Amino acid sequence: MSIQSFIPPHRILMGPGPSDISPQVLQALSRPTVGHLDPLFIKMMDELKQLLKYAFQTDNDFTIAVSAPGSAGMEACFVNLIEPGDKVIVCRNGVFGERMRENVVRAGGEAVMVDDEWGAPVSVDKVKQALNDNPDTKILAFVHAETSTGALSDAQALGALAKQHDVLTIVDAVTSLGGVPLKVDEWQLDAVYSGSQKCLSCVPGLSPVTFSAKAIEKIQSRTTPVQSWFLDQSLVLGYWSGEGKRSYHHTAPVNSLYALHESLVILHNEGLENAWARHQAMHDKLKAGIEKMGFKFVVQEGSRLPQLNAIYIPEGIDEAKVRADLLENYNLEIGAGLGALAGKAWRIGLMGYGARNENVSLCLRALEESLSEQ
Numbered sequence: 001m002s003i004q005s006f007i008p009p010h011r012i013l014m015g016p017g018p019s020d021i022s023p024q025v026l027q028a029l030s031r032p033t034v035g036h037l038d039p040l041f042i043k044m045m046d047e048l049k050q051l052l053k054y055a056f057q058t059d060n061d062f063t064i065a066v067s068a069p070g071s072a073g074m075e076a077c078f079v080n081l082i083e084p085g086d087k088v089i090v091c092r093n094g095v096f097g098e099r100m101r102e103n104v105v106r107a108g109g110e111a112v113m114v115d116d117e118w119g120a121p122v123s124v125d126k127v128k129q130a131l132n133d134n135p136d137t138k139i140l141a142f143v144h145a146e147t148s149t150g151a152l153s154d155a156q157a158l159g160a161l162a163k164q165h166d167v168l169t170i171v172d173a174v175t176s177l178g179g180v181p182l183k184v185d186e187w188q189l190d191a192v193y194s195g196s197q198k199c200l201s202c203v204p205g206l207s208p209v210t211f212s213a214k215a216i217e218k219i220q221s222r223t224t225p226v227q228s229w230f231l232d233q234s235l236v237l238g239y240w241s242g243e244g245k246r247s248y249h250h251t252a253p254v255n256s257l258y259a260l261h262e263s264l265v266i267l268h269n270e271g272l273e274n275a276w277a278r279h280q281a282m283h284d285k286l287k288a289g290i291e292k293m294g295f296k297f298v299v300q301e302g303s304r305l306p307q308l309n310a311i312y313i314p315e316g317i318d319e320a321k322v323r324a325d326l327l328e329n330y331n332l333e334i335g336a337g338l339g340a341l342a343g344k345a346w347r348i349g350l351m352g353y354g355a356r357n358e359n360v361s362l363c364l365r366a367l368e369e370s371l372s373e374q
C-alpha cells in the first residue's frame with residue numbers, strides 16, 4: 001500500500017459553506033501548537049472572546065466558540081435552555097427550522113410549529129398569533145438566515161415580540177454572522193449560535209455562541225441536569241471564563257482557534273458595517289449578471305440574503321452536470337439545492353473572503369460558458 005500526502009487543488013468555494021478562506025487565516029492555522037492551558041493561549045482566548053462580542057454586537061460575558069461545528073452550537077442552545085416539558089415555538093421555513101424542531105423534541109420539549117413557505121421569511125404575524133395562542137411558551141426559536149433557501153428573517157421584530165411575551169429566543173445566526181446586520185444586544189436576543197465556515201471564512205468545526213444574562217439564569221435555575229455532558233454550558237463556563245482559574249474541560253482545538261482569532265481580526269479591521277456593505281455590493285453585482293442570463297431568484301426582493309443566492313435552474317438543464325463542469329474545469333464549487341429545493345435550485349454563496357469581485361466575475365463567466373455548451 002502506498003498512500004501519499006493529500007494535496008487538494010485550490011478550489012474557489014461559492015456554495016453554502018465552507019467558504020473561501022484567506023491565506024492569512026490558513027497561515028495562522030499552521031503556527032506552532034501550544035498547550036491549551038498555556039498562559040499565552042489563554043490570553044489569545046480572552047482576545048477571541050472580545051472579538052466574538054464585537055462580531056455579535058454584544059456585551060454578553062458568555063460569548064465563546066463551541067469546539068465543534070454549527071450543529072453543535074445549535075444543540076448547545078437547545079439542550080441547555082430546554083427542560084423536559086418546556087413549550088417552544090419553532091419557526092420553520094427551510095431545512096434548519098426542521099432541525100430545530102428535532103432538537104426540541106429530543107430535549108424533551110414540546111414544539112409548536114409556525115410554518116412558512118420555503119423561500120419566504122418567517123412571518124412575524126404568525127409568530128405573534130402563536131405567542132397569543134400559547135401563553136405558556138418558554139422559548140421562541142428561529143433561523144435568522146435560512147441557508148437552504150437564502151431567506152433573511154426579521155430577527156429584530158421577532159426578538160421584540162419575544163420580549164413582550166417574556167419568552168427567551170434561540171437564534172440560528174450560522175450564515176448571518178458577519179454577512180448581514182446582527183445586533184444581539186440591541187435586538188434583545190438570548191441564545192445565538194453561529195459557525196466558523198460561513199461569513200467568518202474560517203475553517204469548519206467551530207461554533208461561536210453567545211448567551212444573555214436571562215439565558216444563563218434559565219440554565220442555572222434548571223431542576224434537571226443537561227443530558228449532554230460535553231455541551232453542558234455550565235461546565236464549559238469555567239473553562240472559558242475566570243482569569244487564572246481556568247480548568248480542564250476538554251482539549252481546545254488549539255490551531256483552529258488561532259484561525260478563528262485571525263479571521264475575526266480581519267473582520268474587526270475591515271469593520272462590521274463595511275463587511276455588510278461588501279456582501280451587499282457583491283450580491284448586487286452577481287444579481288445584475290444572473291438576471292441578465294435569465295435566472296430567477298427563489299426569494300423575493302427585500303428578504304434576500306446577499307451571502308446566499310438561491311436561483312432556479314432553467315428547464316432541461318442537467319444541473320449536476322453543470323456543477324461537475326464548474327468544479328472540474330473552473331475549480332469552482334457552487335451549491336446544489338437542499339430539501340424541497342433539491343434539483344430545482346442552485347445556491348451561490350458570497351460569504352466572507354469569498355465575497356470578492358473576482359469570484360463574482362468568475363462565477364458568471366463559468367455559468368455562462370457551461371450553460372451555452374449544454
Ligand SMILES: *Cc1c(COP(=O)(O)O)cnc(C)c1O
Nearest residue numbers: 069070071096145147174175195
Ligand atoms: C451551515 C448551517 C448550520 C450547520 O452548521 P454546521 O457547521 O454544518 O454544523 C446550521 N444552520 C444554518 C442556518 C447553516 O447554514
